Amino acid sequence: MTPKNTPLADTHKALGAKMLDFHGWMMPIQYTSILEEHKAVREKVGIFDVSHMGEIEIKGEQAFDLVQYITTNDVSLLEEGEIQYSALLNEKGGVIDDLLVYMVSRKRFLLCVNASNAAKDLSWIADQALRYPDVEVVNISRRFGMISIQGPKSEPLLQALLPTPLAKLGYYRFCITTVGESNIIVSRTGYTGEDGFEIFCEWRDTPAIWEAIMVKGRQFSLKPVGLGARDTLRLEMRYALHGQELAENITPLEAGLSWIVSLDKKGGFIGRDVLLKQKEEGVPQKLVGFEVTGRGIARTGYDVCHGDEIVGKVTSGAMSPSLKKAIGMAYVKPELAMEGTELFIDIRGKKVAALVRRGSFVESRVKKEVPATT
Amino acid sequence: MNFPEKLLYTKDHEWTLIEGDIAVVGITDFAQSELGDIVFVETPEVGTKLNVGDSFGVVESVKTVSDLYSPLTGEVVEVNEALVDAPETVNTSPYADGWIVKIKMSDTSETESLMNVADYKSLVKK
Numbered sequence: 001m002t003p004k005n006t007p008l009a010d011t012h013k014a015l016g017a018k019m020l021d022f023h024g025w026m027m028p029i030q031y032t033s034i035l036e037e038h039k040a041v042r043e044k045v046g047i048f049d050v051s052h053m054g055e056i057e058i059k060g061e062q063a064f065d066l067v068q069y070i071t072t073n074d075v076s077l078l079e080e081g082e083i084q085y086s087a088l089l090n091e092k093g094g095v096i097d098d099l100l101v102y103m104v105s106r107k108r109f110l111l112c113v114n115a116s117n118a119a120k121d122l123s124w125i126a127d128q129a130l131r132y133p134d135v136e137v138v139n140i141s142r143r144f145g146m147i148s149i150q151g152p153k154s155e156p157l158l159q160a161l162l163p164t165p166l167a168k169l170g171y172y173r174f175c176i177t178t179v180g181e182s183n184i185i186v187s188r189t190g191y192t193g194e195d196g197f198e199i200f201c202e203w204r205d206t207p208a209i210w211e212a213i214m215v216k217g218r219q220f221s222l223k224p225v226g227l228g229a230r231d232t233l234r235l236e237m238r239y240a241l242h243g244q245e246l247a248e249n250i251t252p253l254e255a256g257l258s259w260i261v262s263l264d265k266k267g268g269f270i271g272r273d274v275l276l277k278q279k280e281e282g283v284p285q286k287l288v289g290f291e292v293t294g295r296g297i298a299r300t301g302y303d304v305c306h307g308d309e310i311v312g313k314v315t316s317g318a319m320s321p322s323l324k325k326a327i328g329m330a331y332v333k334p335e336l337a338m339e340g341t342e343l344f345i346d347i348r349g350k351k352v353a354a355l356v357r358r359g360s361f362v363e364s365r366v367k368k369e370v371p372a373t374t
Numbered sequence: 375m376n377f378p379e380k381l382l383y384t385k386d387h388e389w390t391l392i393e394g395d396i397a398v399v400g401i402t403d404f405a406q407s408e409l410g411d412i413v414f415v416e417t418p419e420v421g422t423k424l425n426v427g428d429s430f431g432v433v434e435s436v437k438t439v440s441d442l443y444s445p446l447t448g449e450v451v452e453v454n455e456a457l458v459d460a461p462e463t464v465n466t467s468p469y470a471d472g473w474i475v476k477i478k479m480s481d482t483s484e485t486e487s488l489m490n491v492a493d494y495k496s497l498v499k500k
Binding site: 018029030033034035228231232295296297299318319321326348 | 410411413414416432434435436437439458
């Protein structure tokens with residue numbers, strides 16, 4: 001199958017990006033250097049094409065009921081204009097996908113899902129929606145382009161282009177506004193651990209909006225950033241990636257995502273019974289972060305050992321550009337998930353020492369405080 | 375892209391500089407550019423015996439792990455220790471400071487099967 005192009009395909013070509021087929025989309029992996037792009041986001045500001053992300057609109061009188069039942073987090077906690085990180089589970093409690101739930105109103109939600117899972121998510125949600133006569137599920141993935149602006153300078157950069165005061169836009173909130181002549185949705189979200197914003201815009205408007213941000217970005221040392229740095233940035237924050245840390249045979253409790261699971265919410269949700277049982281009996285495996293203390297880089301799929309026993313596999317691993325240390329994540333038996341536990345990674349036949357680390361590898365600088373309302 | 379005339383090349387994008395019976399080995403400008411930022415180089419122990427095509431180490435970029443293959447038969451007599459702390463030297467100076475190993479050849483006639491610069495350039499163009 002020929003991979004799809006985002007609305008920014010010509011832009012990437014003009015910038016000389018190295019492209020690759022990422023789950024059926026031609027995406028930039030890097031423009032100049034993954035390390036430079038990573039650094040730009042940590043220190044200044046970076047711009048990402050994330051138009052491959054899937055968007056699903058859920059609307060109708062029962063929109064709230066459907067979203068509440070198919071996702072793990074409690075949608076009743078959301079107000080209009082707020083966003084929630086959540087997960088879609090199958091009946092076995094496994095993660096079909098992780099996603100962001102945007103609440104426009106109780107009758108209208110926007111779900112932002114992984115590109116690799118968008119088609120599967122859509123058919124799963126459409127099947128569940130059969131039980132809700134007054135709800136409509138619409139795939140709007142090809143209507144919206146998506147641009148992400150991430151880094152400490154993202155607010156001043158974007159503020160120079162938008163009429164809406166961004167200082168008042170809290171973390172995981174969104175608003176509808178304009179850039180130039182184009183209507184956009186802008187949210188204070190991201191996948192880097194830095195302050196940042198994500199913009200949904202009309203597919204055809206995407207190149208002009210990208211260009212406007214690039215031009216304004218010169219004074220902020222803005223750099224275009226590819227998927228390579230997107231991956232190292234999220235790994236430093238220990239954010240899970242579906243297909244690596246998350247999968248249909250892994251529950252959110254195993255993945256350390258109990259904070260997005262509301263076991264007590266009214267009406268329950270798909271997969272709840274399995275999670276409840278796991279909570280009572282304990283999980284069979286736990287996702288841990290680790291730092292390689294010996295020489296070498298742990299990579300996806302490498303065996304994790306404790307003593308002579310293989311106890312798990314690396315789900316993601318890389319040299320952290322910020323820390324200059326090899327870091328990674330792996331599933332291990334729960335008794336080995338304690339901070340400081342010594343593990344060994346089988347790196348091409350050599351057992352290289354690693355230590356279990358709690359929390360993110362690099363401190364998050366997202367704007368968590370809620371701004372005062374005026 | 376730079377491919378010095380005086381070097382010999384392999385299809386695995388390594389270069390060799392022959393100095394008597396010593397072969398200095400590294401990766402080409404093309405290889406380092408394809409790999410991107412190099413963040414780790416694993417070198418063999420001095421004294422390791424290598425046959426043509428043996429994997430003797432790896433070069434890792436942020437995203438990829440690439441094996442290094444011996445272009446010649448012989449024994450490793452020196453490795454570039456500076457790459458432990460500065461693997462990026464392979465990016466910045468692939469043909470000089472970014473050399474990886476020196477091999478004492480056991481059969482210098484093997485160099486005849488390596489590519490000259492013209493052959494290598496046509497390989498890279500494909």
